[in-house]
Amino acid sequence: MRTVRRYDARPSTRRRSSVARAALLGALALVACRDGVPLLGPPKPSSAHERYADALDRAGLSRTALGRDWVAAAQSAIRQPLTVTLPFREAGYFAASEARAVGYAFTLRAGQELSAVAETQGAPLTFFLDLFRQTGDTAEPLDLVASADSGARADSSGTTVAARLVHEARRDGVYVLRLQPELLRSGSFTLTLATEPSLAFPVEGRDSRAVKSFFGADRDAGARQHHGIDIFAPRGTPVLAAARGIVRSTSPNNLGGNVVWLSDSERGQTLYYAHLDSQVVTPGQMVEVGDTLGFVGNTGNARTTPPHLHFGVYRRGEGPLDPYPFVYRSTARPARIVADTSGLGTLARSRSRVSVVVAPDPRASLVARVPAATPLRVDAATGSWFRVRLPDGTTGYLPARLVEPAERAVRRSDVASGTPLRDGPAADGAVIETARGGAFPVLGVFADFALVETTEGRTAWVPSGRLK
Numbered sequence: 167m168r169t170v171r172r173y174d175a176r177p178s179t180r181r182r183s184s185v186a187r188a189a190l191l192g193a194l195a196l197v198a199c200r201d202g203v204p205l206l207g208p209p210k211p212s213s214a215h216e217r218y219a220d221a222l223d224r225a226g227l228s229r230t231a232l233g234r235d236w237v238a239a240a241q242s243a244i245r246q247p248l249t250v251t252l253p254f255r256e257a258g259y260f261a262a263s264e265a266r267a268v269g270y271a272f273t274l275r276a277g278q279e280l281s282a283v284a285e286t287q288g289a290p291l292t293f294f295l296d297l298f299r300q301t302g303d304t305a306e307p308l309d310l311v312a313s314a315d316s317g318a319r320a321d322s323s324g325t326t327v328a329a330r331l332v333h334e335a336r337r338d339g340v341y342v343l344r345l346q347p348e349l350l351r352s353g354s355f356t357l358t359l360a361t362e363p364s365l366a367f368p369v370e371g372r373d374s375r376a377v378k379s380f381f382g383a384d385r386d387a388g389a390r391q392h393h394g395i396d397i398f399a400p401r402g403t404p405v406l407a408a409a410r411g412i413v414r415s416t417s418p419n420n421l422g423g424n425v426v427w428l429s430d431s432e433r434g435q436t437l438y439y440a441h442l443d444s445q446v447v448t449p450g451q452m453v454e455v456g457d458t459l460g461f462v463g464n465t466g467n468a469r470t471t472p473p474h475l476h477f478g479v480y481r482r483g484e485g486p487l488d489p490y491p492f493v494y495r496s497t498a499r500p501a502r503i504v505a506d507t508s509g510l511g512t513l514a515r516s517r518s519r520v521s522v523v524v525a526p527d528p529r530a531s532l533v534a535r536v537p538a539a540t541p542l543r544v545d546a547a548t549g550s551w552f553r554v555r556l557p558d559g560t561t562g563y564l565p566a567r568l569v570e571p572a573e574r575a576v577r578r579s580d581v582a583s584g585t586p587l588r589d590g591p592a593a594d595g596a597v598i599e600t601a602r603g604g605a606f607p608v609l610g611v612f613a614d615f616a617l618v619e620t621t622e623g624r625t626a627w628v629p630s631g632r633l634k
Contacts, residue, residue: 213313215240215294215346227349236265236349243269244298244308247342248553248561249525252280253360255500258546258553259511260347260355267346268545268553268561270359271300274335277479277492278361282314282331282343291353293329293345300340308342328355334364334433354510358500365408365430365492366455368439368477369397369462374494378474381488393486394438394478395493401473403462405439407453408477408493416445422476423465428453435487438478441468501549505566509544513572513625514554515610516540522562526551533562539576541610541617542569557591557612557627575607579633581618587626591615598626608633 219228219237227233247269250256260266274280284293295314301307312333335341345357367373379396409430418424422440426447429436443463447453464473479489518538523530526548534556546553551563583603588595591612599620606618606628615627 239267243267247271253500255358256548262352270343275491279334279364284329285356292348295329295331296344298342368408370404396474398474399462404458407457413447413451426459435481440476505547515572520568526563539610572609578605591627
């Protein structure tokens with residue numbers, strides 16, 4: 167898809183006067199830091215996003231229309247996020263004329279480490295990355311759990327890491343990542359989300375494919391449950407420290423036989439190694455990741471089974487946790503972006519009647535069903551999908567093949583002289599100008615309004631009933 171025009175849902179905002187824009191830019195300069203010290207002084211909120219918002223407020227920018235929009239966009243992004251499956255990659259565009267943010271919801275398991283990286287090309291652009299966990303509390307439904315580190319870093323290819331966030335999930339649940347740029351800056355970005363295990367694999371030369379018995383499986387005819395995972399390997403295979411810590415105990419027991427209890431003080435949890443053929447560590451010993459603790463065997467109640475390591479994770483106040491997410495390393499990679507990214511940020515329209523969904527998946531929940539020739543703002547691309555914005559602000563995904571550029575009119579229609587040309591498809595939309603009459607190119611239709619191109623090359627909305 168060829169780049170045609172940047173599409174602004176509010177042309178009046180796009181035409182902000184150069185004087186007002188200069189004033190806003192001047193005020194924004196006050197929120198910057200000099201030698202690492204905020205010019206406006208303390209107090210300092212807890213995240214870069216909050217510090218920026220606080221500085222906007224103290225500079226008086228939160229009382230401007232664009233400042234209010236920036237704060238509102240931040241809240242809307244986490245309250246109404248899109249749904250994605252990890253690993254995930256998206257290429258997108260933010261326009262300086264709009265205050266935008268986007269939220270992505272996904273599931274994390276306790277023990278998984280999330281990596282979120284926002285990259286830009288060309289001139290540096292400040293992005294804020296913040297991670298929230300859904301709490302289930304109606305009063306406080308989201309809990310901020312992590313924020314991106316600050317400072318852009320460029321590599322030799324010209325790609326700049328604008329923001330990077332790494333977070334180890336301590337609880338299973340739905341998490342929401344918010345991506346938002348600073349005010350009055352345009353730029354393209356690529357966001358990549360992926361997970362890694364937080365612990366090293368505890369058996370030398372093996373990976374999660376060697377796990378043959380899982381957490382929660384019945385034991386002793388249902389009398390108890392399996393509080394770990396079983397990793398099968400030949401007898402004598404080295405058993406390794408999955409984390410840095412202190413050996414707490416090596417005392418044998420009836421179920422586990424020869425065991426090692428390793429205190430992972432960094433995470434406030436204990437790792438349990440059972441059925442060892444033998445141990446090579448002693449209580450009180452400090453070990454590093456990868457150090458040998460003992461060797462695979464089948465002692466304890468595993469005497470009738472092939473040699474394996476029983477591996478468990480325990481946390482004070484929570485009891486046993488499923489160790490699998492702590493050690494599972496996925497081989498999946500984000501879908502390659504095959505949708506045409508040359509039209510990001512431009513005006514486009516639907517080729518036919520199409521469903522806009524909450525996730526880039528044909529099985530995802532429906533957001534809206536729109537007819538052919540519906541104007542769209544193409545905000546981002548992932549895989550073979552576009553993330554689009556409808557004229558009423560509704561956001562979702564649709565197949566890129568069902569989108570076409572709006573460089574040609576679908577028809578030409580006469581607009582009566584004196585007809586108000588508005589900045590949105592609503593009767594109370596701001597009037598951009600008054601039509602002088604004549605034939606206008608119609609670029610698309612939404613609800614009871616048509617998007618037309620004026621004689622000055624701008625876009626405006628006209629009630630469909632005023633077209634002839």
